[in-house]
Amino acid sequence: VAAHLVAAGVPPRLLELHLASAACETPDAADIADAKPLIGALSETATLYALPCSRSAPGLASRLYLIESGEIGGMTPLIFAGFSERLGWYGVDVLFDVAYDPQSRRLEGRGADDHGCPFRGRWTFADTAFRLDALSAGTACGAGATDWKDVYPPR
Numbered sequence: 001v002a003a004h005l006v007a008a009g010v011p012p013r014l015l016e017l018h019l020a021s022a023a024c025e026t027p028d029a030a031d032i033a034d035a036k037p038l039i040g041a042l043s044e045t046a047t048l049y050a051l052p053c054s055r056s057a058p059g060l061a062s063r064l065y066l067i068e069s070g071e072i073g074g075m076t077p078l079i080f081a082g083f084s085e086r087l088g089w090y091g092v093d094v095l096f097d098v099a100y101d102p103q104s105r106r107l108e109g110r111g112a113d114d115h116g117c118p119f120r121g122r123w124t125f126a127d128t129a130f131r132l133d134a135l136s137a138g139t140a141c142g143a144g145a146t147d148w149k150d151v152y153p154p155r
Contacts, residue, residue, distance in 0.1 A: 096109060
């Protein structure tokens with residue numbers, strides 16, 4: 001199972017952790033079997049992994065993990081800030097269409113609450129964690145076009 005992810009550089013122990021999540025499809029599922037993991041250096045000892053979780057109308061959903069190989073080390077599933085007018089601030093463990101720039105250590109992605117109220121955000125890895133730089137929330141929920149409202153930083 002998921003030999004293509006291991007071949008792309010995903011450590012087997014991380015793949016085991018990812019497969020333990022009931023929220024994600026198996027990596028060999030037809031709609032994500034061709035999806036590549038995102039792997040990026042965060043520091044000399046930390047690496048970001050975004051593993052395909054599912055694909056739907058909003059795009060490719062990925063769960064993100066940090067593997068630290070330094071003195072303490074470890075694997076950590078990452079949680080990111082999300083926002084909707086309905087819920088306010090909340091945490092999400094899946095982002096859509098993730099992009100990462102290793103030079104700036106900046107991550108971009110989108111998400112939605114359980115009613116389809118979208119947000120898009122930008123985070124920068126600082127020392128040991130991702131810091132929220134900017135977040136916009138959709139002014140409408142569900143499928144279709146939406147206007148965006150900047151919610152962080154506060155204006």
